[in-house]
Amino acid sequence: MFGLLKKKLSKVVESISDKLKKKDAAAEKIEEVIEQAEDKKPEEILEQIEPVKEEIPEIIEEIKSGLAESKKKPEETKSIFKKIKEKIKKTLVEKTLTEKDLLPILDALEVDLIEADVAVEVVVKIKQSLIESLAGKEIKKGKDKEIVASALRESLLKILDVKELDLEELIRQKKPLVLLFLGFNGSGKTTSLAKFGKMLKDKGYTCVFAACDTFRAASIEQLEEHAGKIGVKIIKHKYGADPAAVLFDAIAHAKANNVDVVLADTAGRAHTNRNLMEQMQKIVRVNKPDLKILVIDSLTGNDAITQARIFNEAGVDASIFTKVDVNEKGGAILSVTYELSKPILFLGLGQEYNDLEKFDKEKFVSSLLGENLKSSS
Ligand SMILES: Nc1nc2c(ncn2[C@@H]2O[C@H](COP(=O)(O)OP(=O)(O)OP(=O)(O)O)[C@@H](O)[C@H]2O)c(=O)[nH]1
Ligand SMILES: [Mg+2]
Structure with a gap:
């Protein structure tokens, strides 16, 4: 019963938690680079973090401005890097999904759900509801699937929320x-x-x-x-x-x-x-x-x-x-x-x-x- 719809919904949960995992891996990579940053040239650092810049753009911006600052005030380089490291540590524990992270995943979901006979206007509602509940939400490590599945659950219940008959x-x-x-x-x-x-x-x-x-x-x-x-x-x-x-x-x-x-x-x-x-x-x-x-x-x-x-x-x-x-x-x-x-x-x-x-x-x-x-x- 409903095998196809179940599969498609499962895919949404997987895709969103995969995105979170990618962000996680990116933060780990950046952490590794920053650990040894003090011995490196800024260009070298930027080159090393280039492959993961799409995943956590906010951290990349932070690093860029930190590097620019340390160029101006080399004596403060140590404390600047320390601040960046702390920020990365926090990102590793509490990730945030942005609307930009979610949109491509939800666009793919649109096609999938339509294939499972969900009408376009209902898909739009589900997408809106997922963005509302997930964008900007801090997601603790290990809780990705739980949070995504429960957001999806709420969005489906909202669609079915009509006055019942006794x-x-x-x-x-x-x-x-x-x-x-x-x-x-x-x-x-x-x-x-x-x-x-x-x-x-x-x-x-x-x-x-x-x-x-x-x-x-x-x-x-x-x-x-x-x-x-x-x-x-x-x-x-x-x-x-x-x-x-x-x-x-x-x-x-x-x-x-x-x-x-x-x-x-x-x-x-x-x-x-x-x-x-x-x-x-x-x-x-x-x-x-x-x-x-x-x-x-x-x-x-x-x-x-x-x-x-x-x-x-x-x-x-x-x-x-x-x-x-x-x-x-x-x-x-x-x-x-x-x-x-x-x-x-x-x-x-x-x-x-x-x-x-x-x-x-x-x-x-x-x-x-x-x-x-x-x-x-
Ligand atoms: N597998 C399955 N078959 C069902 C179910 N409900 C109805 N059917 C079958 O669907 C066929 C049509 O069922 P009917 O109850 O005659 O449908 P109807 O709407 O009254 O049909 P018309 O009066 O001709 O418009 C029959 O072969 C039923 O046995 C169901 O829940 N599951
Ligand atoms: Mg009949």
Whole structure:
């Protein structure tokens, strides 16, 4: 799961800590040169530190001005070198990353994350957040990975920081709670709805399914089969019937029978299906569902953000990502949550009823950065 995204994030941690190691090596080299500086000509010193000057330009400047000063006041050469040595010692213990150090690394990260399906605007946010937390920060020796991984962790959590929903609290507050499952063709709406129904039933709530996909061949039978297996009532009309009317009847049934939750399946649609998009708006207008849950196939890639935008015209309240069990990229989860600013309720992890996992952003981010967070402690 998310192998590619994990690899790319690991690379960021490695690249930044490599940069710190290079700075370390440069400081050590300079220290060595300065140790014997008093016996050397200034040109010789500058020549020796030339190869590492890119890594710690601030120290190089210090040395240059020290050398110029000692040329003017040769009697103070000793104390000038002493000051430089102290400064280098401090750099060796507490390194500072500058924005200039970070930018090339973060530019490479941009390409990497886009490859893992993270949208450009989300990558920009992650970059900004890393610069804010790392540039100018003193990094103690041996703590590089820990600090970089935790900055990355914070930046990812910020992307996922949206107001959460307490589903059971909602069920307690409103009866029946009406959930409408929306999404692109084949995204996993019907399967997720069935898993959801099974989960609610296992928790002791009563449900009814509404077969509002009256469009795709065999869709009603597919939902009926799930309803039969789980032991949930289904309200259905004929193919071609108005789905808004199906949901209306399901809600009426739930009210009459004191049912806790109505789960409405809908037809898969794309923004090019004008009629189906208008039909979805009508289902919403007529029945005012409590939650419109967007079901997204996590394998969709960068198109996921476009789908989210289009379905959000009906006002999405939460999302479910399916096929996470077979997804190596994972970036769509970050992109869509950022775009919608709405919580992810569950992840679909397979084709069985129990393959539904409550989304936990801390756990998700920790799993992405797992090895890095571990190796740092
Ligand atoms: N591996 C895996 N497969 C899944 C998951 N969720 C759904 N599927 C599979 O994806 C396929 C499509 O699932 P459906 O639930 O029929 O999708 P849908 O959105 O209702 O499709 P339409 O109604 O045709 O738009 C099925 O073969 C499911 O078994 C998941 O989390 N993991
Ligand atoms: Mg379906």
